Each structure stands twice: as C-alpha cells, then as structure tokens.
Amino acid sequence: MARFLNRTNFFVLIAVVVGVLLALYAWRLPPFNNGVESTENAYVRGSVTVIAPKVDGYVMEVFIQDFAEVKAGQVLVRLDDRNYKARLAQAEATLATQKANLANVVQARHVREAGITNAQAQLAGAQAQQFNASAQLARSRADEKRSQALVTDGSVSQREHDQTESGLRQAEAAQRQADAVAQQARAAINAAQQELRAVNVNEKAIEAAIEGAKAAVRLAEIDLENTQIKAPRAGHVGEVGVKLGQYVTPGTQLVALVPDQVWVVANFKEAQAANMVPGQPALLRVDGLGNAELKGHVERLSPAMGSEFSVIRADNATGNFTKIPQRLPVRIVVDANEPRANDLRPGMSVVAEVDTRAKK
Incomplete structure (x- = not known):
C-alpha cells in the first residue's frame, strides 16, 4: 500500500511539474522566454475612405459595381448638372455685365480728363485776356491822368478828355470781363476734377464687383465639377x-x-x-488566408496606450482598484516582397509575433 501511494504521489508531482512547465511555455515566461512576443489581438487596417458628394442633386449615372477596382480620378457617380450649368451661365453673364460697366467707366474717365484739359486751356486763354486787359487798363488810367492835367490848362479840349475817360471805363469793363472768364474757367476745372474723382471711385467699385463676379464664376465651376464624383485614390470600392x-x-x-x-x-x-522598437522583424499569421505566414517589421509604436484613446476613459481615483495590464498598439507593415501581401483585406484577424531580441 505504501509503495502504491508513493507511486501515485510521484505521478501527481510529475503532472504538476508538467502543468507548470506548460503554463510557463504558453505564457512565454522564464525559462521559455525567447524574446518573441506574440498576440492574437491584431487586425489588418487600411485607410478606408467614405465617398460623399459636395453638392446636392439627383443621381444620373452610377459607373461602378460592388467591389470593383478603380483608378485615381475615375468618375464613380454623376449627378444632374443642369442647375449648376445654368448657375455658371448666370455668373458668367454677371461678370460680362460688370466688365461692360467698367468699360463705360473707363470711357467716362477719358471724357472727364478731356474736360479738365479743355477747362485748363480755357483758363490759360482767360489768363491771357486778363493780362491784356490789365495792360490796357493801366494805359487807359495813365492817359486819363494826363488828360485831366492837360484839360485844366486848356491844352486838351473837354471832348477829348471825355473820350479818354470813356476809354478808361471800357478798359475797366474789359478787365472785369476777363476776371469773370478766368473765374469760370477755374470753376469748370474744379467741377471736372470732382467728376473725375467720382468716376475713379466708381471704377474701383466696379473693379471690386468684377473680382466678386469672377469668384462667383469660379464657385459655379467648382460646383459643376463636383457633380462628377471621382475617386480620390486608386483601390477597390465596397458595396455600392x-x-x-x-x-x-x-x-x-x-x-x-x-x-x-x-x-x-x-x-x-x-x-x-x-x-x-521600430525596425524589429515580425511574423504575421492571417486567419483569412488559411493561416498563411507573412513577414514584416515594426514601423512605429503608438504614443500612448489604447485606453488613452477610449471615448469613455476609466477613472481609477475612486473605489477599489484592480490592476489591469494595458495594451500598446503597434503598427506592423508587411514586407514588399511577400507574395500574398495583396491578398490582405482590412478587418482580417492576425496573430502577430515580434522578435524583440533584434535591436535597431
């Protein structure tokens, strides 16, 4: 009986030791830790882009089918573009109208500038008349003064003196008329300059309106172009x-x-x-490819644990605390020379192994 119990205890001990060793091997713990870390919490990822229109409208044509391969820039869907063509034509007509208004303003500016030149010429003529009238007035005044002295001593008759005074009055009238003409010329120049300034202000406003019309045309062109929904990159479409x-x-x-x-x-x-660390070799076994093995390498590590990016973050500052190992997302790229790399699809489950003994 004692011999039977000893043999039983021996087998139980052997079973316990084997179980412990198997557990250590399964968890990659010493002495079975070979530096290769493995996880089943791994998936294939890709930049899946959801295609959406930028404008509204009715779908006129669909050029793709489910899971089709497309090229960058390929038209996928076309919307009804009649309204957008009409808006573009309207914007172009508005632009043409503003350009015509600018041409009219430019012509008006030329007319105002010519008016200023004409008024300046009239002022120059009036100033010449003023100079002549001033000279004539000075002579008439001198003649009248001499005539006044001569009529006193009888050298000149009263009739001749009266004629001299009449010439003086005429010279004074001519001077006043020349002054009035010069004043009118100056007023005409000032009015023409004011009109030119108004034209210049209107020209700036129309130029700004032209820029706004050009922007409206460009926006209408963009909207019309957006009625053709194109693929931003090459790839495969999902379910349409x-x-x-x-x-x-x-x-x-x-x-x-x-x-x-x-x-x-x-x-x-x-x-x-x-x-x-980045650069360490990795081995990937993909469930969706019949557990096919693909080689790759660590490209980069996440800057934070996955829990930090969770929408609802755990608050460990209250209540009882149980330590839960966190996980660090690691991005692994497949080597370019792998023959089945093109068979990977986003969402596939992967068993990933990384050899941490390799230092980069």
Missing part, C-alpha cells in the same frame, strides 16, 4: 449604396473606397512591448 435617381446631399455616404496599401495593428500587453 447609391442608386440611380436617388437624391443626395453633401455628406451622403455613397460608397467606401479601400486603398491597396494596408498594414497590421497589433495590441501587445505593456510588458510585452517593453523592448519593442
């Missing part, structure tokens, strides 16, 4: 949700575009990521 004749508005989700470039995001426990 837009239908012929459907009325869509800006932001309506039409189809998702999946680019050819994909990568893997593996969420390692913080203890596993202690020695991870």
Whole structure:
C-alpha cells in the first residue's frame, strides 16, 4: 500500500511539474522566454475612405459595381448638372455685365480728363485776356491822368478828355470781363476734377464687383465639377449604396473606397512591448488566408496606450482598484516582397509575433 501511494504521489508531482512547465511555455515566461512576443489581438487596417458628394442633386449615372477596382480620378457617380450649368451661365453673364460697366467707366474717365484739359486751356486763354486787359487798363488810367492835367490848362479840349475817360471805363469793363472768364474757367476745372474723382471711385467699385463676379464664376465651376464624383485614390470600392435617381446631399455616404496599401495593428500587453522598437522583424499569421505566414517589421509604436484613446476613459481615483495590464498598439507593415501581401483585406484577424531580441 505504501509503495502504491508513493507511486501515485510521484505521478501527481510529475503532472504538476508538467502543468507548470506548460503554463510557463504558453505564457512565454522564464525559462521559455525567447524574446518573441506574440498576440492574437491584431487586425489588418487600411485607410478606408467614405465617398460623399459636395453638392446636392439627383443621381444620373452610377459607373461602378460592388467591389470593383478603380483608378485615381475615375468618375464613380454623376449627378444632374443642369442647375449648376445654368448657375455658371448666370455668373458668367454677371461678370460680362460688370466688365461692360467698367468699360463705360473707363470711357467716362477719358471724357472727364478731356474736360479738365479743355477747362485748363480755357483758363490759360482767360489768363491771357486778363493780362491784356490789365495792360490796357493801366494805359487807359495813365492817359486819363494826363488828360485831366492837360484839360485844366486848356491844352486838351473837354471832348477829348471825355473820350479818354470813356476809354478808361471800357478798359475797366474789359478787365472785369476777363476776371469773370478766368473765374469760370477755374470753376469748370474744379467741377471736372470732382467728376473725375467720382468716376475713379466708381471704377474701383466696379473693379471690386468684377473680382466678386469672377469668384462667383469660379464657385459655379467648382460646383459643376463636383457633380462628377471621382475617386480620390486608386483601390477597390465596397458595396455600392447609391442608386440611380436617388437624391443626395453633401455628406451622403455613397460608397467606401479601400486603398491597396494596408498594414497590421497589433495590441501587445505593456510588458510585452517593453523592448519593442521600430525596425524589429515580425511574423504575421492571417486567419483569412488559411493561416498563411507573412513577414514584416515594426514601423512605429503608438504614443500612448489604447485606453488613452477610449471615448469613455476609466477613472481609477475612486473605489477599489484592480490592476489591469494595458495594451500598446503597434503598427506592423508587411514586407514588399511577400507574395500574398495583396491578398490582405482590412478587418482580417492576425496573430502577430515580434522578435524583440533584434535591436535597431
């Protein structure tokens, strides 16, 4: 009996030791820690773009089918563009009208400038008349003064003296008329200059209106161009949700575009990521490819744990605390020479392994 119990205890001990060793091996703990960290919390990722219109309208044509391959710039959907063509024509007509108004203002400016030149010429003629009238008035005054002295001593008759005084009055009248003409010429110059300033102000306003009309034309052209919804990059489209004749508005989700470039995001426990650095080799086993193995390398590590990007963050400052290992997202890219790299699809499950013994 004692021998049987000893043998039983021996087998139990062996079973416990084997169980512990298996647990240590499964958790990659010493002495089985070979520096290769593994996680099943990994998925293929890609920059999936949701295609949406920038303008509203009815769908006239759909050029794609589910899961089709598209090229960058390829037209996917066309909206009814009749309203946008009419708006463009209206904007172009407004621009043409403003340009015609500017041409009229330019012509008016030339007329005002010519009027100023004419008024300045009239002023120059009036100033010449003023000079002649002033000279004539000075002579008449001198003649009248001499005649007054001569009529006193009888050298000149009273009739001749009266004629001299009459000439003086005429010279004074001519002087006043020349002064009036010069004053009118100056007023005409001032009025023409004011009109020219008004024309210049109107010209600036029309130039600003032309720039606004050009912007309106450009906006109308952009809206018309946006009636053709194009692929922003090459890739494959998902399920096409837009239908012929459907009325869509800006932001309506039409189809998702999946680019050819994909990568893997593996969420390692913080203890596993202690020695991870960019450049370390990685091995990826993809469930969707029959557990096919693809080689890659660590491209970069997340700047924070995944919990920091959660919408609802945990508050550990109150209540009881239980330590929960956090996970660090690690971006892994597949090597370019892998033959099945093009078969990866965003969302696929991956088992990722990183050799942390390699230092970069």
